[in-house]
Amino acid sequence: MANEIKVDPQMLAEFIKLNKNIFEAPNLAKSLDEINLEITPHEVVYTEGKVRLLHFNPPVQKQLKTPLVIAYALINRFHILDIHPKKSWIKHLLNQGIDVYLIDWGTPTQINRHEGFDDYVNGYMDNCIDFVRKETLSNAVSLQGYCTGGTLSTVYSALYPKKIKNLTLTAPVIDGRRDSTVVSNLAKHMDVDKLVDTLGNMPPELMYYVFSILKPFEQGFEKYLNFFKNIHDQEYVENFIRVEKWVSDTPPIPGELYRQWIKDVYQENLLIDNKMYVGGKQVSLKNISMPLLTQVAVGDHLVSPECSMPIHYAVSSEDKTLKIYPTGHVGMIASSFSQKKVLPEYAQWLVERSEK
Amino acid sequence: MSIPPDLKKSLANYKHNSLFWTDLLYLMSNRQQSLAATGPFRKFAINAKTLSTETIEMNEDMTEFNTRLSEYYKQLTDTWNEAQKEYSRKVPELPNDVEHMEASKRIWIDIFENYFTRLFDSAEFAENFGQLVSSELEIAKHWNNMASTLLESANMPTKKEMDDVYKELHSLRKRVAKLEKIANKGGTPNGQ
Numbered sequence: 001m002a003n004e005i006k007v008d009p010q011m012l013a014e015f016i017k018l019n020k021n022i023f024e025a026p027n028l029a030k031s032l033d034e035i036n037l038e039i040t041p042h043e044v045v046y047t048e049g050k051v052r053l054l055h056f057n058p059p060v061q062k063q064l065k066t067p068l069v070i071a072y073a074l075i076n077r078f079h080i081l082d083i084h085p086k087k088s089w090i091k092h093l094l095n096q097g098i099d100v101y102l103i104d105w106g107t108p109t110q111i112n113r114h115e116g117f118d119d120y121v122n123g124y125m126d127n128c129i130d131f132v133r134k135e136t137l138s139n140a141v142s143l144q145g146y147c148t149g150g151t152l153s154t155v156y157s158a159l160y161p162k163k164i165k166n167l168t169l170t171a172p173v174i175d176g177r178r179d180s181t182v183v184s185n186l187a188k189h190m191d192v193d194k195l196v197d198t199l200g201n202m203p204p205e206l207m208y209y210v211f212s213i214l215k216p217f218e219q220g221f222e223k224y225l226n227f228f229k230n231i232h233d234q235e236y237v238e239n240f241i242r243v244e245k246w247v248s249d250t251p252p253i254p255g256e257l258y259r260q261w262i263k264d265v266y267q268e269n270l271l272i273d274n275k276m277y278v279g280g281k282q283v284s285l286k287n288i289s290m291p292l293l294t295q296v297a298v299g300d301h302l303v304s305p306e307c308s309m310p311i312h313y314a315v316s317s318e319d320k321t322l323k324i325y326p327t328g329h330v331g332m333i334a335s336s337f338s339q340k341k342v343l344p345e346y347a348q349w350l351v352e353r354s355e356k
Numbered sequence: 357m358s359i360p361p362d363l364k365k366s367l368a369n370y371k372h373n374s375l376f377w378t379d380l381l382y383l384m385s386n387r388q389q390s391l392a393a394t395g396p397f398r399k400f401a402i403n404a405k406t407l408s409t410e411t412i413e414m415n416e417d418m419t420e421f422n423t424r425l426s427e428y429y430k431q432l433t434d435t436w437n438e439a440q441k442e443y444s445r446k447v448p449e450l451p452n453d454v455e456h457m458e459a460s461k462r463i464w465i466d467i468f469e470n471y472f473t474r475l476f477d478s479a480e481f482a483e484n485f486g487q488l489v490s491s492e493l494e495i496a497k498h499w500n501n502m503a504s505t506l507l508e509s510a511n512m513p514t515k516k517e518m519d520d521v522y523k524e525l526h527s528l529r530k531r532v533a534k535l536e537k538i539a540n541k542g543g544t545p546n547g548q
Contacts, residue, residue: 008453049529110518114526123533182476189479189486191493198493198500200519206489213476217468222461 021231029237032245037079040091042102046131050106053128054078056090063097066165066354067136069129070102071156073147074257075207076250078104081146083242083334092339096347098354099136103128103149107251113200116256118279121156129156129163140165140290142350146333147171147303151265154311155278158287166353168293168346171303171329172311176266179307181300183210187266196259201252208250214301243334272310288315291353295342299328321349363419371412378408399509406505414498417491424488431481439471 046053070090072078081089081102093100103125108115115123132141143164145153150172157164176184195202212220230236253261263270270276276283294312296305305324312322323345327337382405443464451457475481504514513521 006452011452011454011457014454014457111522111525113519114523119526119530123530180477182473185477185479185482186485189482191486191490194490194493198497213472215469216472217465222465 018225018228021228025228025231028231028234029241032241032248035241035245037077037083037242037245039082039085039088040094045101045135046128048124048127050108050112051124051128052104052106053131054102054104056094056100056102058094058097058099059091060095060097064099064351064354064356065136066138066140066142067099067101067132068093068142068144068350069132070100071125071143071145071149071153072102072104073149074105074152074253074261075148076246078102080243080246080330080334083246084239087239087334087336087339089333089338089343092343093347093350096351098347098350101128101132101141105251108201108254109252110200113196113255115254117152117155117260119254120152120257121159122279125152125156126160126163129160133163138165138355139163142166142168142354144168144170145172147329148173148261150174150308151261151271154271154285154288155276155283157290158283158285159278159281161287161289164290165355166291166293166350167288167317168295168350169308169311170295170332171297171300172294172308173261173265173303174314175269175272175307175310177269177272178304178310179266180304181302181307182213183302184266184304184307186210187262190262192259192262192267196255199255201255202258203252204250207253211247243330272314274314285311285314286316289317291319292317293321293323293346293349295323295325295332295346297325297327297329297332299326299331302329319353367416367419371416374408374412375405378405399511403505403509407502410498410502410505414495417494417498421488421491421495424484424491427484428488431475431484435471435475436468439468442471443467 041057042054043057044052045055070078070081072081082091085091090100090102105120105124129141129143133139140163143153143157143166145151145168147170150169151174153167153169154172154174157167173179176187195206227237227240230240264276265271271283272285274282274284274286292312292315294308296308298305300308309322312320323342325332325337325342327335327342331337332342446463446467447460451460500515504516507514
């Protein structure tokens with residue numbers, strides 16, 4: 001036959017195997033609802049509105065007197081810092097003898113739509129940090145801000161420098177003008193006033209849209225193909241489902257907080273120019289004089305390194321370190337690379353600058 | 357890209373005519389309506405004009421929304437076609453073994469990822485997307501106004517009224533927190 005199509009038998013076998021894996025998948029993987037993302041035991045030690053302050057139970061004796069408070073991002077939830085026992089940022093720090101607290105922003109509803117930077121920084125954050133200072137009898141704490149939590153932590157440290165012993169920022173959103181990501185491109189062209197005035201809070205659906213246009217073919221096609229190919233690898237599957245559950249769950253962002261974040265950081269670039277006001281006070285980055293560690297990832301397609309790095313040059317700290325890693329936004333905090341390279345360097349930096 | 361002037365003019369005429377007749381019919385039937393609609397339901401009859409106005413204005417915004425949505429899909433389709441052409445140039449023949457299949461999949465993903473990231477990074481895409489969301493929000497505003505009219509007619513709190521309550525609660529919470537801080541420090545409202 002002249003029109004006969006020749007197919008490699010190995011290719012056919014691969015295709016059949018993939019189909020078999022797809023059919024077997026429900027028996028080999030848990031559904032998102034069956035997964036509990038809370039791994040490391042913790043206690044809720046302080047609550048205010050929907051915000052919770054978590055204190056993680058140390059598996060080893062506390063080595064450092066200075067506690068660490070983590071201000072998580074406003075997008076998705078804190079579980080990525082504790083996503084898998086072998087990839088947990090929090091567990092690693094606890095094993096180094098660091099006393100870890102974390103601010104969980106909760107799920108804002110329409111009643112929270114008028115909350116802005118003032119409420120978050122001068123209210124929730126300040127109250128959580130005061131609580132930790134009082135409970136641990138420490139004058140100052142170490143503060144870590146991840147992603148948008150990095151923006152909040154930067155503002156906080158500029159307004160309350162005496163309460164912060166060490167500031168560590170992981171992929172912080174600082175200089176929107178230099179941000180070269182798709183997220184920043186959309187943020188710069190958004191009528192944020194109309195959005196907040198009409199909808200109240202920034203809805204999760206719109207956040208999902210923004211995530212869906214970040215590497216849509218790799219993330220929307222290849223990632224799932226690899227999942228089915230590796231369906232018999234239990235560890236791979238569990239990690240995949242855990243991360244997918246984390247990705248699919250993002251809370252709304254309070255309207256006024258979102259308005260100021262987009263305007264002051266992405267559209268008018270007031271934070272890096274020292275012209276941002278929070279609760280009537282000017283935020284001057286020169287007030288940040290405590291030791292500073294900034295961590296950025298070259299493959300970060302959510303917050304580009306150019307957006308984060310200017311903080312290193314804007315502060316007045318004499319002891320400051322900038323670390324650039326060959327990974328991505330999530331890879332920096334929840335990956336094997338993070339455990340082998342990022343975390344040991346982070347913990348060492350913190351230990352050297354904390355009270356024993 | 358916006359609504360053509362001719363279409364704008366005809367929409368304005370349509371709006372004027374509709375509102376004129378809504379008004380006139382309302383005035384003409386006022387007596388009969390008063391007789392027919394009694395008690396709380398009369399409020400709904402009075403508010404009926406708001407619903408017509410909102411519907412007409414929403415149709416105007418739908419035109420803008422459709423224009424932006426068409427442009428959005430055009431941008432996606434054009435980019436897909438360009439990426440597909442590039443892929444066909446690079447991989448002219450169907451892969452017929454595992455190795456070629458893997459390689460061509462990688463090429464396909466890389467090409468499409470590059471073309472689409474370039475699109476999403478462009479000012480044209482971001483501007484149109486911003487306008488698309490904006491026009492959708494205009495439609496949402498009309499929808500909110502209509503819902504508020506219905507809620508008001510049923511003597512239920514409207515979105516605006518609820519928002520006023522939220523605003524008041526927010527301000528009260530701040531005042532209480534401030535007073536708590538002063539009380540804990542044993543000071544006065546002046547900070548002394």
